[in-house]
Amino acid sequence: MFHETNVNYEHRNLLRFLWWEKGDIERSLVEYRMTVHLFGAVSSPGCANFAPKTTADDFEEECGNDAPDFVRHDFYVDDGLKSVTSVGQAIDLIGNTKTLCKKGGFNLHKFISNQREVIEAIPVEQRVKEIKELGMTKDLLPIERALGV
Numbered sequence: 001m002f003h004e005t006n007v008n009y010e011h012r013n014l015l016r017f018l019w020w021e022k023g024d025i026e027r028s029l030v031e032y033r034m035t036v037h038l039f040g041a042v043s044s045p046g047c048a049n050f051a052p053k054t055t056a057d058d059f060e061e062e063c064g065n066d067a068p069d070f071v072r073h074d075f076y077v078d079d080g081l082k083s084v085t086s087v088g089q090a091i092d093l094i095g096n097t098k099t100l101c102k103k104g105g106f107n108l109h110k111f112i113s114n115q116r117e118v119i120e121a122i123p124v125e126q127r128v129k130e131i132k133e134l135g136m137t138k139d140l141l142p143i144e145r146a147l148g149v
Contacts, residue, residue, distance in 0.1 A: 001048045001078035002036065002037040002038055002039050002041075002044045002047075002048050003036045003037070003038075004036070004078075004105070004106055004107070005036060005037045005044075005047055005048045005051045006035060006036055006037075006105065007034055007035055007036060007037060007047075012033040012034065012035060013033060015033060015034035015037075015038065015041065016031060016032070016033050016034075017031075017032055017033075017034070018030070018031055018032075019031075019032055048078070049076075051104065051106075052071050052075060052101065052104065052106060053071060053072050053075075054104070055071070055100065055101060055103065055104025055105075055106065056068035056069075056071040056072050056100065057072075058103075058104070059100050059103045059104070062103070063096055063099060063100040063103075064096065066092075066093055066096060067093065067096035067097040067099070067100040068100060070082055070093060070097055071097065071100065071101070080097070080108075087115050087117045087118055090113060090115065090118045091117075091118055091121045094108075094111060094118070094121070094122065108126075109125075109126045110126070110127070110128045110129070111126055111127055111128060112127065112128040112130075112131060112144045114141060116141070119131060119141075128144060130142045130144065
């Protein structure tokens with residue numbers, strides 16, 4: 001998630017680092033600046049939480065209320081967890097949320113559901129790894145944990 005969250009141009013000097021090409025300390029140091037947030041920076045989790053919520057605010061008028069509300073209230077960094085009352089509502093929410101997030105530069109993937117019809121509506125490459133090879137007519141759906149729950 002951090003690598004999907006861009007650093008504003010004017011802040012890239014704050015994430016500057018030095019590098020020896022090919023690890024050779026006899027060579028001259030090269031200076032680089034991160035263009036995305038990095039794992040381990042104290043600021044990265046906050047930025048990674050802020051960016052999708054800002055996307056929800058920025059594109060709410062275009063995408064309606066459900067997808068932005070889902071992103072704002074039911075996401076923790078890059079995991080979303082939501083229960084809805086119907087298969088159709090779940091499929092619509094997934095599609096609308098993918099559209100919303102794409103507008104902000106995010107690609108949602110690794111979807112799972114406890115309903116086969118919802119899973120079948122999701123392209124295979126966007127499903128969670130454990131159900132990509134699943135025989136949808138005969139295999140039992142796996143139990144998946146979300147956010148440690």
